[in-house]
Amino acid sequence: xxxxxxxxxxxxxxxxxxxxxxxxxxxxxxxxxxxxxxxxxxxxxxxxxxxxxxxxxxxxxxxxxxxxxxxxxxxxxxxxxxxxxxxxxxxxxxxxxxxxxxxxxxxxxxxxxxxxxxxxxxx
Numbered sequence: 001x002x003x004x005x006x007x008x009x010x011x012x013x014x015x016x017x018x019x020x021x022x023x024x025x026x027x028x029x030x031x032x033x034x035x036x037x038x039x040x041x042x043x044x045x046x047x048x049x050x051x052x053x054x055x056x057x058x059x060x061x062x063x064x065x066x067x068x069x070x071x072x073x074x075x076x077x078x079x080x081x082x083x084x085x086x087x088x089x090x091x092x093x094x095x096x097x098x099x100x101x102x103x104x105x106x107x108x109x110x111x112x113x114x115x116x117x118x119x120x121x122x123x
Contacts, residue, residue: 052078079103 041056058072070091077086079102087098094115101108111122 046080050078050080050082052080054078 041054043051044053046052053076055073055075058069058074060069060071062068070093072089072091075086075088076084078084081103083100083103085100085102087096087100089096094113096111096113096115098112099110109122111120113120113122
């Protein structure tokens with residue numbers, strides 16, 4: 001009889017542990033949701049670690065020819081070969097959108113821009 005009592009006792013102990021464990025479980029809930037994501041830049045990478053999309057603020061800069069570029073916000077979507085195929089930029093002086101063809105092609109793009117009081121479309 002003692003041999004039969006051991007499996008029964010072990011079963012009852014396991015059942016008690018299971019009930020206790022289930023009673024302690026609570027659904028997973030997010031702690032606090034941040035209302036805003038803040039940073040200087042944002043990059044989205046693929047499974048290999050290559051940047052595939054980015055949003056960044058480019059500082060104002062002077063070019064060797066004397067032309068100055070204002071501070072600009074730039075959004076890029078990048079192909080698997082590293083070519084920025086979609087660019088959207090915005091600054092106080094103007095804004096633009098560029099859609100570029102696949103790697104290895106030339107003159108395959110659409111460019112829409114507004115600078116000052118002038119707008120342009122280039123195919």
